Amino acid sequence: MMHDLNTITTKEASKARMAASREAARALRDSRDLYWRHRRDVPAFRALIRAMEARLYAEFGPLPRPVLDLGCGDGRFAAAVWGRLETGVDADEKMLAEARACGAYDTTVCADAAYLPFPAAAFGAVISNSVLEHLPCLEPVLSEIHRVLRPGGRLIITAPTDRLNAGLAGFRILKSLGAMRRARCYQAWFTRFQRHCHLDSPEAWQRRIEVAGLRVTQRTGYFSPDACGWFDLLHVWGAPDWLSRRLLGRWVLWPWRPLFYWEERLLARFIGESEPLDAGCCFIAAEKT
Secondary structure, eight states: OHHHHHHHHHHHHHHHHHHHHHHHHHHHHHHHHHHHHHHTTSOHHHHHHHHHHHHHHHHHOOOOSSEEEETOTTSHHHHHHTSOEEEEEESOHHHHHHHHHHTOEEEEEEOOTTSOOSOTTOEEEEEEESOGGGOSOOHHHHHHHHHHEEEEEEEEEEEEBTTTGGGOHHHHHHHHTTOHHHHHHHHHHHHHHHTOSOOBOHHHHHHHHHHTTEEEEEEEEEOOHHHHHHHHHHHHHTHHHHHHHHHHSOSOSOOOGGGGHHHHHHHHHHHTOOSOTTOSEEEEEEEEO
């Protein structure tokens, strides 16, 4: 009898391992597909972080309609994640022209985020993906978001945290060599290069949103230090993409997936990260009560 029980236990454990292995393989395959959905249109460093954000939005679930994409840029992220949204707003008319070309929005509006040309309670959701960290003064922007949201409406943002620059490959390499002054200078340069006005803790981002009159319902960290390191290095790797963008107006000259096989395989493992320690970015969802 004991032998039979041991055999059953061994078989069950083997089945559990096989099921876990299949699930891990499926998750990795999904991550690779998600990465490619963005990589075919943008450089690798941007595809890496956008794929992570797309996963978080998918896990959040459907957005209450209509949706305002605040700081929509060229619209490629919205097109890849939702297909089409109701309204995109940006202060850059050239970016909006690209957003219109890719058909990401029913309506696009060129406007300052602190002066939105919409009536009160016009939207069921406002998303602002990697935008708020670039705006010097956030209080009027968050006040406007609160105004245009209807009661029960949702705000979803992604933003870098105060841990982002600690994961940069350049900083970590210089730090390991004992060149702390140069390492700090590298961090400062990267902040200017990224045009970041705010690199705050997740708690600070949450406080800002709550002061604006919204109730935070979810706060999730993403972008591990290793992912940050690759994000940094991929800016160099993406030099041909920058050249293509400058000369031909498109990031990826030949979006043929087999060409990106090893890059995709290397980076896909970061996309499914769950609440990494020292996360370089945070995903925050809030509700207008």
